Amino acid sequence: MKQSVVTRLAASEPSDQLVIKKRSRVAETWTYVKRNYDLYLFILPVLVYFAIFHYIPMYGVQLAFRDYNPIDGILGSKWVGLEYFERFFNSAYFWTIIKNTVVISLYSLLIGFPAPLILALLLNQLPSQKYKRFIQTVTYAPHFISVVVIVGILMVFLSPSTGIVNTMITFFGGEPINFMAKPKLFSTLYVFSDIWQTAGWGAIIYLAALAAISPELHEAAMIDGATKLQRIRHIDIPGIMPTVIILLILSLGGVMSLGFEKVYLMQNQLNVSSSEIIATYVYKVGLQNGDFSFSTAVGLFNTVINFVLLVIVNRFAKRVSEHSLW
Known part of the structure; x- marks a missing residue:
């Protein structure tokens, strides 16, 4: 009897x-x-923002x-x-929408992702600080132009009748292109x-x-006689590789989240x-046609795909290199 009591007390000690x-x-x-x-008061507005605009709206996901x-x-x-979800997968537009989204996203990633990196490497090699600041200001200024204005500029420049691009084409004997x-x-x-x-801002x-x-x-x-290209290859690129990997993971994780505006x-x-x-497609079906449940299902499918891609790419980056999001 005494042994059982002692045993119980000994067993209770670790839990205590x-x-x-x-x-x-x-x-x-x-x-x-x-x-x-x-410090916690300083980040409180950010936490409130995410709670109100990112977590509470998740209640509406059940619309799908x-x-x-x-x-x-x-x-x-x-x-x-x-x-x-079955309705979307079986629709006639499913593969066309997925193909267009993936093609534009991967094209943008393949050409657009290296652009700010190359621009930053070139700017970093400029000896004149005044010229460097001037080029940097000129390149990131378009970031502050609204998307509506950017598209308006495209429309004006590429107009088949009065656009400067088609004017140059006809000047050299070509036919205007719409x-x-x-x-x-x-x-x-x-x-x-x-x-x-966006290249200047991303740089x-x-x-x-x-x-x-x-x-x-x-x-x-430089003392060892290395050229600028050699210094970029063996010093600059390895030095910023952690930043490049993190931004690449984030870009690949959002490959299906192409900008709407x-x-x-x-x-x-003509180009639809x-x-x-x-x-x-979600905007047209959800807001224009009022099919809120169907548009929510399509949007949720897009979000799940992005989340899965983010996890896969992050795990792959962690195995290949020492850098990852988590």
Whole structure:
């Protein structure tokens, strides 16, 4: 009998120790929070923003699984399961929409992702700081131009009758081209206009990473007779590779989240066969046709694909290199 009591007491000691350790950790955490309360107050608006505009709206995701009726509300609407997902997968537009979204996204990633990196490497090699700041200002200024204005500039420049591009073509004896009516040219116009608008702004991140590289490495390489290209290859690129990998993971994770505004503004009845993407399809079905449940299902499918791609790419990057998001 005495042995059983002793055994029970001995068995209870580890659990009591765990409780004590947990309480001490909680006390230490609260002490740390009280000591640094001003920092937590500083990030409080950000937390409130994400809670209101990113987490609370997730309540409406269940629209994708209900036959939504505004009178009955979300919870009062009939539960239909995966009906809208099956409807989207079996629709005649499914493969066309997926193909257009993937093609434009990968094209933009293949051409647009290296553009700010190359621009930053070139700017970093300029000896004159005044000229460097001038070029940097000129290149990132288009970032502050609205998408509507950018598309308006495209329309004016590529106009088949008065556009400067077609004026140059006819000057050299060619025939005017209606660029905005050519489905094959839509992705090229979208990607290269996007590079012009965003390359300078994106180069700022890489310039900040290049500034963290020790100048002594370049001085030692110059003493050894290394050229600029050799210093870029063996010093600059390895130095900013962690930043490149993180941005590449984020870009690949959002490969299906193509911007809606610019595509919709550039879209017309003549190029819709190559410009209809998931974002524009959701807008037309959800807001213009009022089919909220179906559009929510399509949007949720797009989000799930992006999340899966992000996890896969992050895991692959972690195995190949030492850098990843988590």
